[in-house]
Amino acid sequence: MNVVPLDNPDLVALPNVMNIPLNFTDDLENQNIRWPPDTLNIALESPLMRLTGKVTRGGMNWAPFIRSLTVRRGHKCHHPRPEDTLENIVQYAFEQPTYYLGFLWVHENRDLKEVYGNTAGKLYPCVRTNNSRPSSSYHTFWFPRNLMESPATVGWPSSFSGNPFSASYKISFQPKNPKWDRKPFSINLEPGWKVDNGEVYSDARGYGWRCKQDMAIETNQPRPVPALATNRSVGRTERLNERFCADGKLNSWEIAVPNGAYAATVLHERVRGSIEFGCALENTRHSRGNMATRSVVVEVKDGKFTLSQTGEHSTSYVDNLQRPTTCDDIFWIKLDRLATRLPRMLNAPTSGRKQAWWQTEFPSASQPVGAVIIELPSVVMMSFASFPGSARRYRPNCMNRWFYEPGASCMQTRNLAIYGTGQYFDERDDPDILRKIYAGEPTPRMHREYIQYQQPWGSYNISNPNVGAVVSLSDLPCTETGGCPKTNEKICRVIAETSFFRDRSLHRWESLIKIDCKGQTGKYLRVYLRGQNRVLMMRRVHIHRPVVLPSQLATPAPNHRKSLCYGVRPRVASETTPSFITTDDPTDPIFYSTCYTRSWLIEWLPLSKADPPVPRKFIFNGECLSCQSFRETDPSIPISQNKTINWYFSTDKCQNCKLELSPWGEGKTRDKPTPYPTPNPSPYPSAYPSAYPSAYPS
Incomplete structure (x- = not known):
């Protein structure tokens, strides 16, 4: 925990002591501040920063659900x-x-x-x-026994023996003119497979890329490539994770298919890496784990299946730095149509033709707003009580998807993937893993332990008016009949991408949605879903000021300085950079910040010949601490009292505070000190003073 004073102490050269970015920004370029991404809210969730008001919600019809x-x-x-x-x-x-x-x-x-x-x-x-x-x-x-439809009601296969799919689409990614050892050769695929050479999407072909994509031959196969001339896995995409189109957006691949529920199966280039974080299959996260061949159930609602790159940044749990995730190169993809759609929530409270909304009315008009943090279902929010570890592991929930797209769909599936030892010859290049798992066929090295949902992932196409949500400020309220008026609306952000945070130590895989309203003002803070037939299910919305109010920064009584506590994780120390920084200079703001680290309580036995403790200082850069501050920071005070350390300097002449306490804070001296101490004590006291000083020093 870090304790930072919110007022400006005397003698500090800087105009303000603000060691944390209270004007939070979601701009990745400005987030290289070594802040644990999901502990910022610990600082913001305080009376100094929190904004509250009257909460109302509307647009959704709950009557059918209540009647059930x-x-x-x-x-x-x-x-x-x-x-x-x-x-x-x-x-x-x-x-x-x-x-x-x-x-x-x-x-x-x-x-x-x-x-x-x-x-x-x-x-x-x-x-x-x-x-x-x-x-x-x-x-x-x-509640009724079942909140969801039965899969049989949407045509889910009753048996996976044979070929239960109503349609299958199989695409192999290959270069147009493949060569091996500078010699051209032909790739002859099995029946039913089509070839993608990296061309731009066309209606005549029915599949393709946003912009031209390079293709390559996989040279790390255990056998010479010509021997695999009929194998669907000879070719692959080239540098997919580095490919941007002319408009600056990441490349993606689409294929026209009828709407419905599909099993999307892919073979990736590498086994170890961030495949599951850098790729999205129809805005759905991959099966968990580092697998080569993997399958996930998705639902196509717009007539096109999309394989996209997330463009997300992963936060390392080692050094707390953000790095881009990668969507590694792909050999092939297979889509098997399972049903007309995924099962839906029974009697779901949808908005119909109305607009689903949530709003907070502030007590005063034109309220400035800074950070807005949205908790979706199952997302774990850090608090001072849960730091330094989260209270529970995040578990995907169907409702998280409803925030981004229409249709209250939900389906539990197995973690459909085949794993090996990390070597190409040991991976299972099998497009039929879903059918084999459900049919109970004894396939070796099959990962089938975990149950998962269709976790939302990546970015949605904002040109679709029925996806995403809007966070805005306005002086006009949302109403049940008219929704949220657009007149003089100040939009903080249109949310069309999922929030992502990878941190193994905290078991966090989906993060809070953080929006910066940048101090814009309004009477109402509104969150509403775009389009019709939407379901708004948020756990909580936290609203914060852009900065601390000046009236709250006024210096209180000397022994009650207002401070702000927030959770941090220390840097990994190196030869040139320590885990934390200290200073003896009172003109440096760091001097007034105190860090507490948690560690196991170990009671050490006393040593027979221990070195004397280092004397406590009360003179810093020619300035003397007030004796009251010196006493309140005595090391004998139990840490369990959670006493906040505040440093104050004496406004009068320097006084030797050590005369009031024994040298190492072990109790009072046997006699009272003289009421007439030396007016100008030496700035260089003895390094090892006597343990029994004179009762009445001169």
């Missing part, structure tokens, strides 16, 4: 969790359907339809048991 529940009027359930919103309670049911079974409503004689309105009152999630007991002040609502 079993209501026990005048009954109370077991509810250990605190009061919550209806959206969050439904999220809990998706995450742990056998534990969260319904919710409790303190109705206060309201009509049942008000349970999903802005005046619903108090709601609590019901857990563990569906038994309830009579209580006139409450109504209990029990």
Whole structure:
């Protein structure tokens, strides 16, 4: 934990002591500040920075969902969790359907339809048991056994024996004129496979790239390439992770297919790397783990399947620096159509033809706003209580996808991938792994342990008016009938890309959505989804000031200086850079910042011949600490008291504070010190003073 004073101490040369970027920016070029990406909110989540107001939401029709529940009027359930919103309670049911079974409503004689309105009152999630007991002040609502459609209702194959797919699309990526050892040769594929030579997409061909893509021959095969002349894996894309089009955007590949649910299977060039983070298959993350051949279930909704690069940056858990992730080169891709679509949430509270929105009304008009942080379902937000480790591991949730695209779809699948030892000859080049896993065929080296959802990944096409969300400020409110008016709207950001954070030590794979409103003003902060038939399910929205108010920076009483605490992780020390920086110069802001590090409590036995402790200093660069500050920072004060260290310098003549305490803070001297100390003590005290000083020094 780092403690930084928010006011400007005397003698400090800089105009302000602001050791953290309170005006948060999501610009990657300005984020090389060695801040752990998901611990900034620890500093922002304080009364000094937090903005609050009246929260309202609208646009979504909850009536069909409420009608599908079993209501026990005048009954109370077991509810250990605190009061919550209806959206969050439904999220809990998706995450742990056998534990969260319904919710409790303190109705206060309201009509049942008000349970999903802005005046619903108090709601609590019901857990563990569906038994309830009579209580006139409450109504209990029990969820149905299944919140999702059965896969059979959308035509999901009942058996994977044989060929259960209604259609398959198989593409091999190859150079147009392949050569081996400078000699041309031909690649003759198996029946049903088509070739992509890197050409730009055309309607006549039905597949292709945003801009021309280079292709190459894989030379690391265990056998000579001519012997594999009929193999789909001879060719591959070349430097896909480095390819940008003329408009500055990353290259991507598309193929025209009917809308529906597909199993997308690909073979990548490398086994070890960040494949799963740098590539997106129809805005869906790959199967987890470092696998060569992998398959993931996706849904095509616009008539084209897209293989894209995320353009994301991975935050290293070693040195806390951001580096671009890579979408490594691809040999082939196969799409198998499974059903007409993925299963949907039953009676989902969609917006229909309206606009789904959430807003906060501030007490004062034209409120400046800085950072806005959105928590989606299952995303773990760091707090002072969870630092330095997250409280729980992030688990993907279907609802995270609903924030970016229409349709309340959800489908659990196996982690469909085949793994090997990292050598090409040991990888399984198999386009049929999904069918074999579901058919129960004994395929060797098959990874089939984990259950996963269709986790949203990468960037969405913002030209589609039905994807993404908008965060904006306005003096006009959103309404149930008219949605959010665009008149004089100040847009902070149109959210069309997923938020990503890779940190193995904190087990974080999807991050908070962070937006910088850059001090723009408005009476209302609004979050609304673009398009129709959308489902808005956010866990929380945190709103912050752009900077601390000047009135809050006023210096309080000397022993109550306002400070700000936030969590940091130390740098990895090297021969030239230490893990942290210290200074004895009071004109340097670092002098007033104190770091606490957590470590195991070890009680060491005393040494028989220990060196005397280093005396404590009270003179720094010719300035003397006030004796009150000297006493309050005594090392004998237990760290468990969480006492914030504040450094103040004496405004009077320098006083030897060591006369008030024994040299190493072990207690008072046996006699009172003289009331007439030396007015100008030596600036060079003894390095090892006596443990028993004179009771009345001269």
